[in-house]
Amino acid sequence: MSLDTETMLEYENQMFLEILQEDGLLISAKGLRMETILLNLIKVYCDPGNLVLVFGTTHEEEQFFISELDKQGVTPLPRVITADNSTTEREGIYLGGGVMFISSRILVVDLLKKRVPVPNITGFIVFRAHRILESCQEAFALRLYRQGNKTGFVKAFSTTPQAFTVGFAQVDRIMKTLFVCNLYLWPRFHAIVISSLEKRKPVVVELHLELTHLMTNVQTAILELVHFCIKEIKRLNPSLDAENITVENALSKSFHKMLMMQLDPIWHQLSSKTKQLLSDLKTIRSLLQNLTESDSVTFYSMLNKLRTSDYVMSSSGWLLLDEAELLFSAAKKRLYDAKKEVEPEPNPKWEALSEILKEIHKNSKGSVVTVVVLVNDSSTVLQLKRYLTKGAVCMLEELYKKLIDSKKSKLSFSTSDNNTDEEMKEDEIDEEEKAPESVTLTQTQQILNDDDDDDENDNGDKCKSDNATFMECSQEQLDKQTEPVVVLQQFKADGNNLSLPLTLRSLQPKYIIMYDVNMTAIRQIECYQSVDCIEQITLYFLMYGSSVEEQGYLTTLRKEKEAFEFLIKEKATMVISSDQDGKSEDCSSLSRDAGQSAASAGIVNSRKGGVQKPLGLSKVIVDMREFRSELPALLHRRGIDIDPVTLLVGDYILSPDMCVERKSINDLIGSLSSGRLYTQVLSMTRYYSKPILLIEFDQNKPFVLQGRYYLSSDIGSGDITAKLQLLTIHFPKLRIVWSPNPYATAQLFHELKEGKEEPDSAVAAAVGAEGDTVDDDYRLEKYNVGIQDFVRKLPGINTKNIISLLNKGQSLDHLITLSQDELNGILDNSLNAMLLYNALHQKTSVSTKDGSNNSGKRGFGNRGRRRGSRGRLFSTRVCV
Template identity: 35%
Template structure:
């Protein structure tokens, strides 16, 4: 470890606190070192907020550091039995566990909380108020004051958004100390001062077409932002700048301001918000993807804005701008030319990619990404440099990119570049063939389905129209989902769904374009013999043949192409030990990882090539990321100096907090309080924030697996909780109907709780979406029909989880406490044995009838003397006993005529 990393570890070990470290300075190594300290001895340490990939990497690091296999960190999965978990806790060790499992084990006393040595919270920036991590740490501190709590994060920007975010996070983490280690910290700067040398910065100019497209998309982005500012005066537009719009965090800034008034803004404004995300993604794709893929993305956007099944949809306004037409036209000209283009004769179709799928009248341009050629030149320079400085031998090269797809493209490009076939664009040629083949298929589907994928009317006559019949833009399988999502159901428009599914559309496009070319012959192994005149010799292998032996490629001759993957990047540098590093895509965090790697290996000379598109959005994003991190640390330093340090919360006496006065107006003065109120909670509900809030309010939480309901407040009171999204989905699937029927069957006071998000508007639907009459597709109409079908159901409208907790406390004031065992047994399969007081033969016949289950057969036997009475009963009586749908099935089976279908 470097000196500053040792100092960080010393501070963390000495005092509980939250460590915020600049990204790329070795946070993962600090975490592994801290875990290693507790791998020996008798400890019980729990690690939260990690992914399975991170835990696997921790295991590999500990094994490399010679930690005994039986002492390394163990993962507790969702399928680990409760008894096994209990035994693991008591045997001690370091465990990685999900927050949901740990919270349940703590509430059910399966884990000895007093014996826990400490809790490590990784990715602490994800811990929010009323989260499951806050519940765990609250329970931990109430019963264990001696154990440690350590939190780690390398996302300083996450602690400067909102009101007092650092103070609130420390409160949720039960911490009072924060350790700030930015890149400009004196000790860090001294350790890395000599590690920034030998960096070659290569500023690659974009092509004229790429510059034109970028400028046009930026104009569309500016126009969209200006339209949002004009459309509503209820928001603060200070942060609505083009520079901020280049980042994903801008979506959060916009929605934070618009969510409380979302039901009051117009559908046009909602669509503008979705368009911002689409435009930002397109700007990013311009430098990340090739000309064929980028043009297919634009066609996807156009098709998404076209009429569907003959129905007109609200189209994105930026597509009507002249700048949008310029961007689309220029993107096509990078890909192919049509006979109407003035420079049609300048380019001919390469003979090597002749294909029946490519229209005859088109001439392909296939403009290469400028970085591809630059990368080839860099590798040639590295080859010459390695031979002169490395005794004529090659040296390991590491190429870092943003995405996995770029890895495969560069691999294909570099391996087939300048081959004997003369094919200099193997990647683009394959993509072009797949694109036109795909388009031809989609055109046939379009004609058969009668779908229209025309450009907006203002630009229909532009040169970017499709090459074949009509528009020919590729319809997308995802498009059938649009208009039916949660957002569409709530707002009545499809604007937000365009931005939400755009990335999924792109992934489908890429899968189509990346299909490998079909092999001419199957069952053959192709080996390359460099010494032979013919490059490829064909070897036929039989079923029992053994592959010839191959010598391993020396590491010095390897060119490794890897995509950025946060914590894994440090291990990649250690494994590859590159002599040359090419940063194909810029990333500030990896620049620091290289600095740390150089400082840790001062004897290894590493040459770094830093590639960047000049005067591009890519360059702007890179510089802005560095500036934003610096500003974030400066803000945290100021807040740390002036913030009120959160005091540890002392657990009060629950009986004093929740004492209910004995009054003649409450159960005649006979209701007695035996302790804090308790609520039985379904295990699945621990994904929401309500259980932590109930616990914070002093309610005793009993987690169980419930077959009926989500919350049991009393022996007679059952609550089914639904968020808005879950409510809509439950209506569609019919699950809500069954849930309400079961609640009415087993409980006297069934309740449907509809809970809203406290950061969003307390409105089920926009006023414009409300219907004057009952419509089966309308959400409010479905609720009306539900209440008519189940008159016993009571609906609670809650504006937030905090309001729900207050309502639960009021409902429990005059109610008895529920029984956990009884609540868990309600509706459970096989919970009751066969009743021996009844005749077995009629009972067997009854249990095999349609509509009869192990949940309701006892109800029939308790209310009817024999099968004859059941047969003579009316349908209405049967439905009142066992429910509408099971009763209908049973009655129809009993009264259908022989030989007729039910």
């Protein structure tokens, strides 16, 4: 069903008119049909006379907008620009006008290469504007746009108000980055929103269920354990800002992310006990969520995995508390009755769901109805599918049997405590059936009445006694819809935020059951009732009263309300500079301070040797793949011109003789382990007299190389240091530079370039190609970057032959079928062909604990070899 733009709600019309007339940042509460505003805004600019660029949208959202506009007969439809479009095609698309969805990385490169007619750009539409500071390329693109276009618009949108309350002056910084002066706030408690949604409301039936006695005991024990972990973290770290570290906030799904953001900068200073407490806290919180979402068998199996000697020794000690014993005892009692007989406790929501379906069937009076049951994740979809098709008893019995040790395949567990704790195996549950994201069921027979239920139970058929009246529905049956249909679906199927509105418009259900609680879904249903649904919807709302589920939902509502109240106060006191929109020539936000100020004054440093020239003419050649990082944008802001080129050697070319290979900590570890760094440094020293290895740290983490926080489980900081020492021994010309963050790196590059001759793009692109003509974007555009990185790590592959292999090798499956002679024809080197052939066809064995290695595998970390073999050790490791 296509959206009707003429039937927008009153608040939607107001939001649309505000953002259409004046540029600004529009922050809306979740679930208020932001997609409608964007759709109509895009529709306005779908004209060849405009050039509007949209970024921040997902692939699903782009397809949604295009399909909806196509249904409305809009032409020309928006285009999606990807790396599959060549540079020539992209230039033609830009000149053709219209609306275009584009990634920020491609747009930045095209802006720097002058492929985009910047003066002709009508404007930018930015979705998920709260990420503008994190997504450095989007901010870079807007900056380049404003420098060359003073008339176009910028319209930004976000549905995450909490993101604007974290950090100092966050909303002010984001607005400056977006070059907008107006802030539009639309919370759910806005008077116009309330009046718009009150006109046609769904009938809401709230069912507050009670947790069973044993579930209450489990919940109480888990909350006490959460309190224990939080109290210990605060005790061990008295200097920590613990205002938001509370048990209530721990119920939020974003709690761990918030906590790690606070602890990342001081992680290396935390004790091992604190780190283990954080890990245990995450584990305990997952148990809290699974208590209400999982069945009793699966929950006990998950819990039982923690009752091992290894975990007890490594944990922070919570398993030794009385609350932990209460937790295990109550979870176990949910499986066994007083006589130690197997009798798993059913989920209370199952019975409530069955009663609702019976009531719907009774009220439908024989008519065909569609019921949509909304759940939180795919595991719950599978759980309810099993329950509705098999019944609770049969379902739990099957799960119980699947969790028994395969060597002791019995129908029930041993009644002794020593055996039950060792026989549960969680990972066997879903081997036969993977959790789907959406399931459609149809009723196979009339739901039994109470008398029939009693008769069925008297016959002893327990598996058929409770709700086993549904079967999975085929698409053909769904199209005919001759029987009642029940659709089980996640709130965000396939991770698509628009999946629920699309499902509602497609199925037009009269009944909706919210099995799990979700604030966004509730509002989406409200909007659907107000705009798209002709009939009155009945919404059943299932929730455990006085539970963590209810408290988590209320906390989500409270946090959103507080975020909007904070933004309302910020808006009232916010000071907006007259040039914040970037449309004036003297806008301070657009100044390229370090370079332009010196160039405009004609200042040069007479003490520096080399070529004397104004700093404003500085240029750095940057490899295409480096535009995922923040550094190119920071270099440009410092007054250094950026020239994107596909480089075969190095990442940054500062001068004709100065080449930089940039590595993050993770890249450094991987490159040292694989031997790739040796090949890269070898190429740099071959073609440049001043090769530099830049090791750049995360600006949100400490500037140290210690502890296992940065390192993988099989490598330590001592190994990294030893390999770096070995690297400098083999390459005396190599200079290693350490940088705490990209800002320091930009300043360092600026200082290194002073008085140096500028690099030549054509020369830099040809380095390493050895006579091959390499277009700037050829390899980046034709081949996926991830594939290039993977192929480059194969033995025998280097910068000389990778282009030939990518051109002539169809796929990895194709390479395996080639003989060694055929690989020699592709790589033009018999040794490399032999290495690649052996790697693809020979098996290798893992080193034993005593140091022996059946495969002869060598690496930087093999310290026991004689000194005379070190040089050979490097070259061998690259090829293994």
